[in-house]
Amino acid sequence: MGCRAARRLYKTLGRRGCFLAIAGVGKTCWGISFLVDPPNDRGLRLLTEVCNLRHWSWLWIVAGIVTFCSAFLPIGRDKIGFSVAIVPPTVWAIAYTAAVASGQYSRGGFVALWYLTSHCGVIAWASTVPEYSVPRAPRPARRGKAT
Template sequence: MPCRAARRLYKTLGRRGCFLAILGVGKTCWGISFLVDPPGDQGLELLTSVCSLRHWAWLWIGCGLAVLVSAFLRVGRDGLGFLAALAPPTVWATAYTVAVITGDYSRGGFVAIWYLTSHVGVIMWAATVPEYSVPPAPRPRRRGKAA
């Protein structure tokens, strides 16, 4: 029964929806981690000058839930999910870049590049992948049946 449910869920979501669902759960969990045990704010002074990291956690949680909901939308209507997925890592990359420019956090340049490549870049690439770009694998012929 669990395999049947997994197949049904995969068929409902498709490739893009699965990607969005994984992102949505991940971003939501990352935001919750900021509420449960906030990390230090080194390199994020631009954000913490506006409000605390606990408040910024809600950006991750809200966008994560929006991404998760958009995973169940049809292809073509899931674009807002990809935009919501881009918001938190873009904000964090901007904060780290500013920290490098102002001299507050020299390591921030590497963290910003990490956010821009492994988050923003991957999300932008996945947004361009069509749902059915690879033809289905051919099924083997049945033996013993007349054609």
């Protein structure tokens, strides 16, 4: 029963939708973790000068919810999910880059690169993945006797 439901869900979502659903849940959970127990703000001073990390957590939560919901949209309309999904890691990468440039957090360069590659890069790549893969090449005709 569970496998049938999983297959139906996968068929409904497709490859791009599955990615958006997983990314949406991840972003929402990441945002909730900032809301429940905010970490120290090392390297995020650019953000915390505007408001505290509990407020910034809502950027992740809302982006995650929008990303998750866009997983159920038809192909072509799911672009909103990819566009919104890339915003929070970009903001964090900018904050960490600014921390490195100002000399506040030397490790921030590595964290910024991590956000840019494992988040922004993967999201940008996934947005270009076609929904359906190219079908396999047809098998060559079998040799037989001509009649």
